[in-house]
Amino acid sequence: xxxxxxxxxxxxxxxxxxxxxxxxxxxxxxxxxxxxxxxxxxxxxxxxxxxxxxxxxxxxxxxxxxxxxxxxxxxxxxxxxxxxxxxxxxxxxxxxxxxxxxxxxxxxxxxxxxxxxxxxxxxxxxxxxxxxxxxxxxxxxxxxxxxxxxxxxxxxxxxxxxxxxxxxxxx
Amino acid sequence: xxxxxxxxxxxxxxxxxxxxxxxxxxxxxxxxxxxxxxxxxxxxxxxxxxxxxxxxxxxxxxxxxxxxxxxxxxxxxxxxxxxxxxxxxxxxxxxxxxxxxxxxxxxxxxxxxxxxxxxxxxxxxxxxxxxxxxxxxxxxxxxxxxxxxxxxxxxxxxxxxxxxxxxxxxxxxxxxxxxxxxxxxxxxxxxxxxxxxxxxxxxxxxxxxxxxxxxxxxxxxxxxxxxxxxxxxxxxxxxxxxxxxxxxxxxxxxxxxxxxxxxxxxxxxxxxxxxxxxxxxxxxxxxxxxxxxxxxxxxxxxxxxxxxxxxxxxxxxxxxxxxxxxxxxxxxxxxxxxxxxxxxxxxxxxxxxxxxxxxxxxxxxxxxxxxxxxxxxxxxxxxxxxxxxxxxxxxxxxxxxxxxxxxxxxxxxxxxxxxxxxxxxxxxxxxxxxxxxxxxxxxxxxxxxxxxxxxxxxxxxxxxxxxxxxxxxxxxxxxxxxxx
Numbered sequence: 001x002x003x004x005x006x007x008x009x010x011x012x013x014x015x016x017x018x019x020x021x022x023x024x025x026x027x028x029x030x031x032x033x034x035x036x037x038x039x040x041x042x043x044x045x046x047x048x049x050x051x052x053x054x055x056x057x058x059x060x061x062x063x064x065x066x067x068x069x070x071x072x073x074x075x076x077x078x079x080x081x082x083x084x085x086x087x088x089x090x091x092x093x094x095x096x097x098x099x100x101x102x103x104x105x106x107x108x109x110x111x112x113x114x115x116x117x118x119x120x121x122x123x124x125x126x127x128x129x130x131x132x133x134x135x136x137x138x139x140x141x142x143x144x145x146x147x148x149x150x151x152x153x154x155x156x157x158x159x160x161x162x163x164x165x166x167x168x169x170x171x
Numbered sequence: 172x173x174x175x176x177x178x179x180x181x182x183x184x185x186x187x188x189x190x191x192x193x194x195x196x197x198x199x200x201x202x203x204x205x206x207x208x209x210x211x212x213x214x215x216x217x218x219x220x221x222x223x224x225x226x227x228x229x230x231x232x233x234x235x236x237x238x239x240x241x242x243x244x245x246x247x248x249x250x251x252x253x254x255x256x257x258x259x260x261x262x263x264x265x266x267x268x269x270x271x272x273x274x275x276x277x278x279x280x281x282x283x284x285x286x287x288x289x290x291x292x293x294x295x296x297x298x299x300x301x302x303x304x305x306x307x308x309x310x311x312x313x314x315x316x317x318x319x320x321x322x323x324x325x326x327x328x329x330x331x332x333x334x335x336x337x338x339x340x341x342x343x344x345x346x347x348x349x350x351x352x353x354x355x356x357x358x359x360x361x362x363x364x365x366x367x368x369x370x371x372x373x374x375x376x377x378x379x380x381x382x383x384x385x386x387x388x389x390x391x392x393x394x395x396x397x398x399x400x401x402x403x404x405x406x407x408x409x410x411x412x413x414x415x416x417x418x419x420x421x422x423x424x425x426x427x428x429x430x431x432x433x434x435x436x437x438x439x440x441x442x443x444x445x446x447x448x449x450x451x452x453x454x455x456x457x458x459x460x461x462x463x464x465x466x467x468x469x470x471x472x473x474x475x476x477x478x479x480x481x482x483x484x485x486x487x488x489x490x491x492x493x494x495x496x497x498x499x500x501x502x503x504x505x506x507x508x509x510x511x512x513x514x515x516x517x518x519x520x521x522x523x524x525x526x527x528x529x530x531x532x533x534x535x536x537x538x539x540x541x542x543x544x545x546x547x548x549x550x551x552x553x554x555x556x557x558x559x560x561x562x563x564x565x566x567x568x569x570x571x572x573x574x575x576x577x578x579x580x581x582x583x584x585x586x587x588x589x590x591x592x593x594x595x596x597x598x599x600x601x602x603x604x605x606x607x608x609x610x611x612x613x614x615x616x617x618x619x620x621x622x623x624x625x626x627x628x629x630x631x632x633x634x635x636x637x638x639x640x641x642x643x644x645x646x647x648x649x650x651x652x653x654x655x
Contacts, residue, residue, distance in 0.1 A: 019203045026199050030191045044195045045322065048202045052321060053398075055206050081346055081397055084360050109190065111183045119468070130180050162176060 013058045022051055025068045028132055029075045035123040036079035038116060046079040053078070069134065073142045076124060083120075114164035122157030129154060198326075246388070247277040249297055249414045256293060256305045256374045261337060262364035263613045265303075265376050267606040271454040271508050272296040272303050275417050285404035287311045290345060292393060297414050299421040301455040302358060303378045304393070308343050310400050313370040317400065318342065331599045332619030333562055338602065340365050344375040345399055345406065350392035357382050361456075361503055380458060380503055387415035420511055421453035422653045432647050434471045435523045443469040448499065450517060450651050454508040456607055457482060459519075462499045471524060473573040474504055477516040481550075482506060483570060483610030486577045505610045519649040522549075522575055526640030530584070532592050534632035544633065547641035550574040555611065559627045564616040566633075569609075573643060585614060590631030597622050 013021070022029075029050065033043035054071050061070055115126055128134045128142060136154065140147040254276065257269050265272075276296035283290050287310065294305040310317065318324040324339050344365045349358050358379035365375035394407035429446040449460040463469055470486040483505040506514075533544055535554075542554040550572025558565040564587075587595045599618030605611065616626065 015206055015208055019206075022199065022203060026196065027189050027191045030195050040192060040195070041327075044192075044198050047195065048198055049322065051199065051202050052206075077397070084346060084363075109187050111180055112187060112190065130177070131184055133181075158176065161180070165180075 013061070015055075018055060018058050021064070021067050022054070022071070025071060028068065028072060031131055032072055032075050032124060032127055033079045035115060035127040036076065036120070037083055042082050043079070046075060046082050050075040050078045068132075069138050069142055072128070072132070073144075076143055079124075110165065111161075114161055117164050118157060118160050122153055122160060125150060125153050126157045126161060246411045246413050247279060247295070249275050249277050249295075249412065249417050252276050252278055252294070254294060254296075254305060256307075256376060259366035259368060259374060260364050260376055261366070262362070263604040263606050263611075264362040265364050265378060267608050268378075268455055271298075274454065275414075276303070277412070279408075279410055281408045281410065283404075283406060283408070285399075285406070286402045288400045288402045290395075290399050290406055292408050292410070295391075295410065295412065296455070297381075297412065298417050298453040298455045299423060300381055300451050300453045300458045301361065301378055302349075302381055303376060303455070304347060305374070305376050306345055306347075307368070308345065308373045308375070308400060310371055314340065314343060314367060314373055314400070315370065321401065331617070332622060333599065333617060334619075335562075336617060337366050340367060340373055341375070343373050343400055344377065345395045346397045347377065347379075347393050348396055349379075350394070351383075351385050351389050353390075353392075356385070359501070378455070380501055382501060387417075388413045420508070421451060422511060422514065423449065423451040423453075424651060424653055425449050426651055428649055428651075430647065430649060432469060432521050433523070433644065434469055434521065435525055445469050447519065447649065447651065450653075452506045452511055452514060452653075454506075454511070457504040457506040458501055459484075459504065460499055460501050462497050464497055468498070468500055469521075470500070470502065470577065471522045471575060473520050473522060473575070475518045475520060475573075476510075476514045478510065478513060480507075480510070481570070481573060481610070482517070483574075483605065484576060485605075486575055505605070505607050507608045515653050517651045517653075519651055520573065521644040521647050522573060523642045523644050524638065524640070525642060526638075529637045529639060530634060531637040532588055532632055532634050534588075534590075534592065535630070542632075544568065544635050545637070546574055546635070547638045549641060549643055552612065557630075559623060561620050562617060562623055564618075564623055564626050564630075566614045566616075568612040568614065570612065575641075584634070584636040586634045587616070587626060587630055588632045588634050589629045592632065594634060595626060595629055597626055 026047070029047045030043055033046040033050075034040065037043050037046060050071065054074050057074075061067060111130065115123055118126060124143060125139060125145075128139045129136075134142065136147055136150050139145070139154075140150045143150070145153075251274050254269070254273050257266070257273075260266055273296075275298055276294050278294055279292045281292045289307075289309040291307040291309075292304060293307055294303075296303040296305075308314075315324075318339065322339075322342060324342075327336070327339060328334070341363055344363055347358075349356050358381055360377060361380050362378040363375065364377075365373050368374050389412055391410045391412055392407060393410065394405075398404075399406050426447050426449075429444065432443050432445055434441050434443060443463055446462040447459065448462055449458075451458055457474075459474070461469065472484065472486075474482040474484055476482065485503045533542060535542055539554050539557060543551060544553070545551040550570065551574065552568040552570050554566060555569045556565075556567040558567075585601075587597065589595050597616055597618050599616060599622060602615045602617070604613045604615070606613065616623075618626070
């Protein structure tokens with residue numbers, strides 16, 4: 001009985017629908033991966049690898065509305081895997097350009113710049129909270145972290161973000 | 172107050188344009204285009220229930236295996252064994268500790284095979300501070316082909332001009348997690364190196380910092396939370412280990428000293444209340460555990476022993492645990508295993524970073540060993556060797572005095588210059604490795620053969636970052652005595 005119910009709740013995503021959903025959240029995927037890895041190439045690898053994994057498991061999703069948090073969880077897993085494997089390697093251009101992003105910095109990226117200065121443990125969480133508007137419960141699911149840890153880190157991360165932004169004299 | 176801050180931040184974010192780089196969008200589009208219409212060509216992790224018959228067979232096999240395990244439990248005793256897997260490792264982090272690893276390990280040779288992919292835990296080495304796992308991953312498809320097809324290895328090779336890069340194969344190294352006597356214990360990955368034994372077989376050696384005291388005889392459950400070569404499944408192993416004979420050469424103290432220590436970072440003075448919980452030196456390395464409240468990690472310190480030697484502290488890579496407001500940071504440091512008996516004391520010396528950093532150039536003298544990369548008045552590096560291989564330029568730097576790893580010449584500041592002192596742009600990547608006995612830093616520039624040859628002919632010196640106003644904080648140093 002329960003099996004039947006689950007079957008009814010599962011959705012079948014065609015390649016076209018899957019691609020559309022990915023395109024809708026590609027910026028969020030890149031932002032999360034970049035916040036973890038601080039390196040454009042690695043972030044791109046994490047995103048593309050996550051897309052392949054998500055495609056394989058696309059028919060395990062229950063609701064379209066949870067697609068974004070589901071795919072971001074895969075992105076975060078991929079990014080942390082890359083981080084663990086490659087933490088002692090620096091791309092030459094990354095090193096020489098001092099972590100410069102690909103965008104032209106005429107535009108205001110004050111929050112993003114401040115986020116990148118935070119410790120690793122706060123960055124992804126702050127991005128999910130402020131940029132993606134996820135609740136503590138959702139963040140705890142995406143980052144596989146207890147809700148209490150999310151709350152504590154969010155509070156500490158918020159204070160650190162505040163300090164960074166104040167150093168920029170933006171607040 | 173938080174609400175107004177949150178609202179303000181969200182408002183600022185709404186003014187930030189999307190910064191996803193066009194190259195990333197192109198790669199996403201390419202990935203999406205290449206997805207098959209159905210799942211052909213991609214491994215599918217089937218989640219449907221197995222048929223009853225198969226389930227029963229599986230259950231019978233499991234019961235038989237459990238019976239076998241109960242009938243003949245095997246305890247792996249740690250002892251001296253040679254590790255042939257080191258033959259292909261090109262990584263000073265691990266090679267420098269080869270003798271110590273071979274001195275204390277056990278052959279395990281437990282294998283699991285799922286959907287044509289085989290994972291074997293070949294060997295486990297352990298002392299009080301570190302555990303080293305040697306494993307083999309075998310696939311029926313050449314691993315390079317899988318990398319080329321399913322990752323951006325191909326683009327990486329095109330971008331860098333390299334014909335092969337071993338480090339990229341770490342992608343297939345298993346990501347092990349650990350459970351000791353039923354408790355989840357975080358062992359932080361310290362070193363990871365792998366190489367292709369043949370087209371289908373990857374050998375990995377991974378060293379992890381042990382974050383918690385573990386008993387001499389224990390049950391170790393090793394498992395991978397991630398897929399192995401894109402295959403999901405129960406990649407877990409249960410192994411019983413006896414390391415009781417491994418304590419003889421380790422020295423451990425639990426000083427539990429709490430002190431206020433000052434640090435200065437970019438002109439900002441911060442006071443830390445730190446507690447040194449544990450310091451341990453063992454053949455595989457050293458670790459110091461420091462607890463503190465607050466949000467700024469204290470890591471501006473060096474360690475000096477009673478023989479006058481500095482132990483290189485890996486201040487950049489810290490593993491941490493949280494308990495309420497207290498954060499425990501574990502720092503690894505180098506230990507020359509032949510000196511353990513003579514080390515009776517370590518001085519924990521805080522470092523103060525005052526003033527600005529300056530970019531500086533040092534030219535290579537006739538005798539390259541005379542090259543002094545003077546970071547400050549209290550320490551720096553001397554070049555010990557420069558080696559040009561086919562696609563790698565390897566520079567060995569010997570630290571002297573007090574140097575901080577994470578505010579050192581690494582962090583991207585170290586780059587080659589030509590004979591006129593102008594920066595040489597080399598397309599490729601840099602790695603930093605360490606000799607974990609003597610703290611030597613090995614910087615490698617990986618680039619295509621012609622780029623490496625150009626670097627060899629043009630190299631005149633190096634650019635680095637000098638920190639002229641770095642000082643030893645003598646007043647706040649802490650003595651850590653192993654005889655107490």
